[in-house]
Every structure is written in structure tokens, then in C-alpha cells.
Amino acid sequence: MIERFDHETTTDDVLDGMDLSARRFAITGTSAGLGEEATRALASRGASVLMLARDDAANRAAAARVRASVPDAELTTAVLDLADLASVRACAAEIDGRGEAIDVLINNAGVMACPFGRTADGFETQFGTNHLGHFELTRLLMPVVLAGDEPRIVCLSSSAHDISDVDLDDPNFEHTPYDAWIAYGRSKSANALHALGLSMRHGAEEVTAVSVHPGAIRTSLGRHLDDELMNQAIERGRQRAAEHPWASTGRRFKTVEQGAATEVWAATAPGMSAHHGGYLADCGPGVLGANPGENGMRPWIADVDTAQRLWELSERLVT
Numbered sequence: 549m550i551e552r553f554d555h556e557t558t559t560d561d562v563l564d565g566m567d568l569s570a571r572r573f574a575i576t577g578t579s580a581g582l583g584e585e586a587t588r589a590l591a592s593r594g595a596s597v598l599m600l601a602r603d604d605a606a607n608r609a610a611a612a613r614v615r616a617s618v619p620d621a622e623l624t625t626a627v628l629d630l631a632d633l634a635s636v637r638a639c640a641a642e643i644d645g646r647g648e649a650i651d652v653l654i655n656n657a658g659v660m661a662c663p664f665g666r667t668a669d670g671f672e673t674q675f676g677t678n679h680l681g682h683f684e685l686t687r688l689l690m691p692v693v694l695a696g697d698e699p700r701i702v703c704l705s706s707s708a709h710d711i712s713d714v715d716l717d718d719p720n721f722e723h724t725p726y727d728a729w730i731a732y733g734r735s736k737s738a739n740a741l742h743a744l745g746l747s748m749r750h751g752a753e754e755v756t757a758v759s760v761h762p763g764a765i766r767t768s769l770g771r772h773l774d775d776e777l778m779n780q781a782i783e784r785g786r787q788r789a790a791e792h793p794w795a796s797t798g799r800r801f802k803t804v805e806q807g808a809a810t811e812v813w814a815a816t817a818p819g820m821s822a823h824h825g826g827y828l829a830d831c832g833p834g835v836l837g838a839n840p841g842e843n844g845m846r847p848w849i850a851d852v853d854t855a856q857r858l859w860e861l862s863e864r865l866v867t
């Protein structure tokens with residue numbers, strides 16, 4: 549068994565020796581990438597996994613791939629479109645109707661740097677999908693989660709929180725020119741602040757909430773990246789390197805198994821209540837002031853006043 553986890557730790561390293569046969573997980577965005585890998589790894593240890601995704605056929609295909617490597621995997625699929633609050637509510641009602649608790653909710657789904665668009669409810673796509681859809685799902689599922697055994701909520705954030713704090717005055721780019729990277733950065737700051745906000749409402753003995761940066765992994769998340777967006781990302785990296793001595797020490801890409809390791813660690817490791825409300829990376833706590841491209845975090849995702857105001861704004865927008 550590996551004693552110390554780091555950048556190269558995989559899902560199977562994290563779960564080595566664990567028996568999860570009594571644990572129930574619900575994961576969003578399981579039709580591909582990190583969500584599918586988290587499902588595979590958890591199911592291989594006996595966990596029951598509720599796979600939530602917007603494309604039912606793709607989600608069932610992912611479940612079939614998981615079953616091909618874990619033949620006795622205990623999986624259920626359900627439709628969830630985070631860009632449509634009616635779908636979020638229908639999904640939450642379906643889960644509630646099963647009458648079974650969820651021990652761990654992993655808010656994993658996400659879109660990155662997409663062209664400007666609006667969700668079914670009129671929110672900017674990245675803020676609406678990555679944050680508000682998960683905020684409403686979590687709000688509605690809270691009784692089901694609180695009924696779980698040592699429950700946890702894991703919110704997928706990103707090192708891209710470094711790009712921008714949330715904008716509580718213009719969250720939907722109604723008065724600001726749209727920038728696909730800034731919108732992603734804002735939404736990933738919101739994901740981290742969501743976990744912090746949960747910790748401000750629930751003690752760790754009730755439910756433990758954390759956010760996670762998985763690392764940089766080549767998945768379908770990059771589907772919207774054209775030359776212009778790539779050049780913007782490179783230029784942003786150059787500017788950051790000029791401002792911060794640590795910025796040039798970027799690490800290489802992770803495999804999908806390494807990328808899903810931190811969310812699986814957050815969802816299963818003993819003692820996670822010590823990180824309640826915190827941001828995690830490389831299977832450990834985030835470090836204020838260190839390189840956000842590694843395990844560093846920016847102060848605005850630890851700001852309780854912003855977390856409170858984002859919570860109040862989110863409640864107003866979804867209800």
C-alpha cells in the first residue's frame with residue numbers, strides 16, 4: 549500500500565485495500581472522462597454508483613465499459629442535464645423517489661471555455677452548468693445525502709479558478725464582454741466556494757464538503773478549444789510566469805486514472821472532515837500562495853464573505 553499520495557497517485561492506489569460494498573455514490577458527468585473513471589474505480593471496490601449524465605445513450609455506453617472491466621459493478625444510470633433546472637429537479641425527484649440515501653455526492657460534470665450561450669433558464673452556460681445546476685441538485689438532494697452514512701459532497705473545481713474570482717454583480721455576462729476562459733475560471737471559483745458555503749451551513753459531523761482540482765488531463769473537456777482559445781491560454785501562462793516565479797514549473801499531464809484520483813480520495817479517504825470546506829489537489833490539501841497549476845490556491849476561493857454572497861445569489865437565481 550502507498551503511504552504518501554502525490555501528483556502520480558491513481559484511483560486504484562487511493563482505493564487499495566478498501567471495501568466500499570456498503571457505500572452509495574452519486575456522480576454527475578459519468579458518460580466520459582473523470583466521472584467514468586471514478587465510477588469504474590469505486591465500483592471495483594464494491595460501491596454502488598448512480599451515474600448521472602445528460603446523454604442517456606452515452607451514459608449507458610460508459611456503464612457498459614465499466615461493466616466490461618468490473619463485471620459485477622453495481623451501477624444505475626439516470627438522466628441529468630445541469631443546463632436545465634427542470635431536468636435537475638426531475639432527476640432529484642427520481643432519486644428521492646427511490647427512498648435510498650446517498651453517502652457521497654460527487655459534483656463532477658463540467659463544460660470548459662465553450663462559446664457564449666445560455667442555459668434553458670437563461671444563465672451563461674458555464675456558470676449555469678458548472679455551478680448553478682450543481683447548486684440546485686445539491687440543494688434538492690441534501691435530505692437524501694444527510695440521510696447517508698458519514699456523508700460527503702465533493703465539488704470539482706480547477707486550477708482555472710486562478711483565472712478569475714466570481715463576479716457577483718454580473719454573473720451571466722449581461723454587462724461584461726464574454727470571455728470563454730474568464731467564464732470558466734469564474735465557474736470553477738464558484739465550485740470551490742460552493743463547498744466552502746456548504747461547510748458554513750453544515751458541521752463536518754453532519755456532512756463533509758470539499759472541492760478538488762484534478763490536475764490537467766486530456767479528456768473531452770477540451771472539445772471547444774480552437775487555436776484562438778489555445779493561444780489565449782498560452783498567453784495567460786506567459787503573463788503568469790512573468791508575475792510569479794513559480795508559474796514556470798508547470799507539471800505534465802496526468803492520465804485519467806491519476807486525474808480522477810483526487811476526487812476519489814476526497815470521496816473515500818478517512819479523516820476528510822479535517823478538510824471540511826477546503827480545496828484539494830494531488831490527493832492533499834491546497835496550499836495558499838503556491839502554484840495553482842499544481843496544488844496552489846488563490847485567496848478568493850477561501851473567502852467566507854464571497855462564499856456567503858454567492859450562496860445568497862445562487863439561491864435567488866435558482867428559486
Ligand SMILES: NC(=O)c1ccc[n+]([C@@H]2O[C@H](COP(=O)([O-])OP(=O)(O)OC[C@H]3O[C@@H](n4cnc5c(N)ncnc54)[C@H](OP(=O)(O)O)[C@@H]3O)[C@@H](O)[C@H]2O)c1
Pocket residue numbers: 576577578579580581582583600601602603606628629630631632655656657658659660677704705706707708761762763764765766767768769770
Ligand atoms: N480534464 C481536466 O484537465 C480538468 C482540469 C481541471 C478541472 N476539471 C474538471 O473535472 C470535471 C470533469 O472533467 P472531465 O475532464 O472529465 O471532462 P469530460 O471528459 O468532458 O467529462 C465531462 C462530463 O460532464 C458532462 N456534462 C457536460 N455538460 C453537462 C450537463 N449540462 N449536464 C450533465 N452533464 C454534463 C459530460 O457529458 P457530455 O459528454 O454529454 O457533455 C461528461 O460526462 C469538470 O468539472 C472539469 O471542469 C478537469
